[in-house]
Amino acid sequence: MSNLALVKSxxxxxxxxxxxxxxxxxWMTRKQIGEALDYVDPEDSIYxxxxxxxxxxxxxSTIDRLTTVEGGRTVTREMILYSPKGVYEICRWSQxxxxxxxxxxxxxxxxxLRTGKTPxxxxxxxxxxxxxxxxxxxxxxxxxxxxxxxxxxxxxxxQQKTIIHAAIKSTNNQPKTASKELxxxxxxxxxxxxxxxxxxxxxxxxxxxxxxxKQYIYIHTTIxxxxxxxxxxxxxxxxxxxxxxxxxxxRIEEKKSNNKKRYKIVKYDPVTRTHGRYVSLLRNPFTDKxxxxxx
Numbered sequence: 001m002s003n004l005a006l007v008k009s010x011x012x013x014x015x016x017x018x019x020x021x022x023x024x025x026x027w028m029t030r031k032q033i034g035e036a037l038d039y040v041d042p043e044d045s046i047y048x049x050x051x052x053x054x055x056x057x058x059x060x061s062t063i064d065r066l067t068t069v070e071g072g073r074t075v076t077r078e079m080i081l082y083s084p085k086g087v088y089e090i091c092r093w094s095q096x097x098x099x100x101x102x103x104x105x106x107x108x109x110x111x112x113l114r115t116g117k118t119p120x121x122x123x124x125x126x127x128x129x130x131x132x133x134x135x136x137x138x139x140x141x142x143x144x145x146x147x148x149x150x151x152x153x154x155x156x157x158x159q160q161k162t163i164i165h166a167a168i169k170s171t172n173n174q175p176k177t178a179s180k181e182l183x184x185x186x187x188x189x190x191x192x193x194x195x196x197x198x199x200x201x202x203x204x205x206x207x208x209x210x211x212x213x214k215q216y217i218y219i220h221t222t223i224x225x226x227x228x229x230x231x232x233x234x235x236x237x238x239x240x241x242x243x244x245x246x247x248x249x250x251r252i253e254e255k256k257s258n259n260k261k262r263y264k265i266v267k268y269d270p271v272t273r274t275h276g277r278y279v280s281l282l283r284n285p286f287t288d289k290x291x292x293x294x295x
Contacts, residue, residue, distance in 0.1 A: 004022050005021060007021040008109070015036045017032050018068075019109065019110070025083050027064075029079050030042075037098055037099060049090055049093050053273075053274070057090070060086030060089060061080055062083075064081060091103040182238070183244065191281075201217070211271075211278070216283060218278040221264050221277040221279060224279045239279065243261070250263055265278055
């Protein structure tokens with residue numbers, strides 16, 4: 001008899017995704033994760049990812065007997081399922097084009113199940129928690145064109161989001177100084193966020209947001225995009241402004257027609273023994289310079 005019960009079903013594109021639950025966690029089947037990521041052989045592809053990262057995915061998976069409808073008939077068989085951490089790890093290691101989109105979608109579905117709130121309501125609370133960092137460190141903020149914005153951060157989460165969007169919009173109407181001010185604002189936000197989440201960058205963290213080196217903080221691209229959007233920033237606009245002020249490490253990809261700048265770099269993680277895409281944030285911008293090699 002199964003210990004899991006079907007608690008929710010939704011479609012990601014044309015793929016039905018079933019979410020099962022017990023008293024401790026929520027789960028997705030290996031087959032449906034592979035289908036959502038658009039693998040030709042879904043189960044075998046996820047099996048191969050699992051085997052390459054067995055030390056981690058063994059902890060975030062289970063086997064249970066589930067009853068499903070296959071080919072118009074009801075069957076009961078053993079299936080391998082993954083917890084939310086397992087699903088996120090698979091998305092992180094997958095090279096499929098749909099990996100980021102599926103991560104964003106499944107994250108919202110699982111958070112809705114975990115919190116009992118809609119993604120929008122949960123995002124508002126997340127935004128409030130993120131912006132609380134500014135309350136604690138507002139004395140450190142420097143005066144300037146955005147000083148009035150920081151003074152107004154005592155407002156509610158919704159008001160705070162409106163203020164930040166207004167600040168970004170106003171800086172867009174100004175020439176060169178706008179990019180510098182936006183870069184400084186985003187950089188301070190990221191450093192404050194990193195200081196509050198430093199444990200997620202440790203080697204033994206169950207859920208890692210990135211890595212730390214002597215010169216750079218490496219933030220996983222999916223995490224970077226989510227915290228930027230939650231705080232009301234456009235991720236690409238933020239990256240461009242940070243690059244213009246030399247606050248992130250970038251690479252130039254040489255092509256026949258033209259050279260393309262890459263704001264996100266591929267780096268090897270010695271803990272998970274995998275390559276991933278990261279935003280490389282300079283740790284000491286007033287003393288360090290980009291040298292052409294990331295440490």
